[in-house]
Amino acid sequence: MNTLRGPGLFRNRDFSLLLSGQLVSAVGDQAHFMALPLIVLALTGSATQAGFVLGLGTLSFLVFGLIAGALVDRWDRKATMIWCELGRAVLTAGVAVALWLNRLTMPQLYATAVLVGILSTLFQVANTAALPNVVGPRQLSAALGYSQSAAGAVGIFGASLSGALYAVGRTVPFAVNAVSFAVSAASLRLMRARFQVDRQDVRTTSRLTTEIREGLGWLWRQPVIRFLTLVSAADKVRYGAGYLLIITLARQVGASPLWIGVIFSGAAVGAMAGALVSDRATRRFPLGRIAVVMLWLEALMFPLYALAPNPLLLAAVAAAESLVAPIYAVAMTTHQLAITPDELRGRATSAVSTLTTGALSIGTLAGGALITTLGAKPLVWLCGAWLLVLALLTTANRAVRQAPPAGALPQQQATSAAETADMTG
Known part of the structure; x- marks a missing residue:
């Protein structure tokens, strides 16, 4: 494994794929979450419902977070992350299609928010748990720093881009986010790194609470x-x-x-x-x-x-x-x-x-x-x-x-x- 710091980290093909996929996905997420309350307000005129839909993702983490951690330690982390991205792509594309057909309803938005929140929780936990195995111990802090920098860049420039996408059409942010999830899944599929240490004693029969x-x-x-x-x-x-x-x-x-x-x-x-x-x-x-x-x-x-x-x-x-x-x-x-x-x-x-x-x-x-x-x-x-x-x-x-x-x-x-x-x- 490459143990160089700084720019040498980007000679780690797997980390480059991981970071680029997540950067694309983060831009899509920002466009999605900027457009979502506007769509809810257009459907209902209620700021309360807009806030409730946005809060469902956080609620999903609170309810499902500990369970997600246990599942991530049981399951193959790479496969889990890929399926989470594909699931989020399908759910988000469903919102775009329903909008395009003028058939979007609040129950669909509520269900999408909950399911996307669950998949996002699984993905985030698996990603953090896998990172030391992708970059190795010497480059862990550098990898985390680059991830933070990428998030900061999205925070600076993402809002303007999100507004421009919504101005093109109200379905565009959701379609872009669906594509971003698919891109992230493809980048994960191309990675060769092991996302966890091989273990022969993985327990799948013990209770999750234990x-x-x-x-x-x-x-x-x-x-x-x-x-x-x-x-x-x-x-x-x-x-x-x-x-x-x-x-x-x-x-x-x-x-x-x-x-x-x-x-x-x-x-x-x-x-x-x-x-x-x-x-x-x-x-x-x-x-x-x-x-x-x-x-x-x-x-x-x-x-x-x-x-x-x-x-x-x-x-x-x-x-x-x-x-x-x-x-x-x-x-x-x-x-x-x-x-x-x-x-x-x-x-x-x-x-x-x-x-x-x-x-x-x-x-x-x-x-x-x-x-x-x-x-x-x-x-x-x-x-x-x-x-x-x-x-x-x-x-x-x-x-x-x-x-x-x-x-x-x-x-x-x-x-x-x-x-x-x-x-x-």
């Missing part, structure tokens, strides 16, 4: 991952409330819809910049230091939203506040994947994602009520105080402070991945 408990039990016995997952979940509550909070603050300083888009583009630019340096930071700095720095910067910068007098400064705050989060995400995920046995990666990944996704949902649901009750600026200060508490708790945690650089863990602990170094051939 396997889920095994994954949760292993995760709970890891003090660094356990603590940082709980902190990340607590931070996601604030993050979920922050989306509507920033929109409210922007409107209070007279921002137009265009400027609101600029503010969130600023956040995407900051996140992309952080992702570009995440590999180097992950290899150089201890995980605990990255976590502490991120939380302190967030605690110090988030209150600046309440002080920004115009949309331009709001965009600057959003860019600065978003800079460190991708670095932490790469460092944390690298650490988690490096120390997790391959046969448990699906369950560990799904447990972490389910907890943080649930916290994000709570924050999103509570954000509107808190803004109405407290007001936007007081809520900013409350979120800042919440982040300050998290920063103090993380700084005081000895296990986190002593955690080594996440980029060094694969050479020390990911022996199972090292034993499969021939997987790209």
Whole structure:
């Protein structure tokens, strides 16, 4: 396997195929999810129903996430990902066809949202669990960094492209997304890497609940991952409330819809910049230091939203506040994947994602009520105080402070991945 860093990662044919397929799929997803609420509003005139349809994907992850992790550890990960992409292509194409025939109904949209959410959950868990086997331990943090950068690029440019596709025709975003899923499935089919370590003792007769408990039990016995997952979940509550909070603050300083888009583009630019340096930071700095720095910067910068007098400064705050989060995400995920046995990666990944996704949902649901009750600026200060508490708790945690650089863990602990170094051939 190629162990070079940086550009050498793209000489790994399998990773290039994986990343390119996911980039195309992400563009299709953005077009889909921009068009979806507009379609629901056209059908029903109800913003409540539009929000409900959008929320069904998150709800699917919360309900199905732990089960998905156990299934991903049972099943062939590559085949699972391919079938998920093909299933999403068929479901999304069905929406496009129904729109074209003027026969789209809300029950079809609800069913599509639930089924696509389930398949997306399976795909995401399988993808994260498989990545160390696709790129190898030395290139894991670099691969995660490139994935974060690609997501940032889609966030910056995807909105404009999505608007242009919808302007061409209301069926176009859904048709494009269906094609993007098919492209992703084709790229996965062309990959030669093993997506999991060969295991002769895979259990398909034991109860799923037993396997889920095994994954949760292993995760709970890891003090660094356990603590940082709980902190990340607590931070996601604030993050979920922050989306509507920033929109409210922007409107209070007279921002137009265009400027609101600029503010969130600023956040995407900051996140992309952080992702570009995440590999180097992950290899150089201890995980605990990255976590502490991120939380302190967030605690110090988030209150600046309440002080920004115009949309331009709001965009600057959003860019600065978003800079460190991708670095932490790469460092944390690298650490988690490096120390997790391959046969448990699906369950560990799904447990972490389910907890943080649930916290994000709570924050999103509570954000509107808190803004109405407290007001936007007081809520900013409350979120800042919440982040300050998290920063103090993380700084005081000895296990986190002593955690080594996440980029060094694969050479020390990911022996199972090292034993499969021939997987790209």
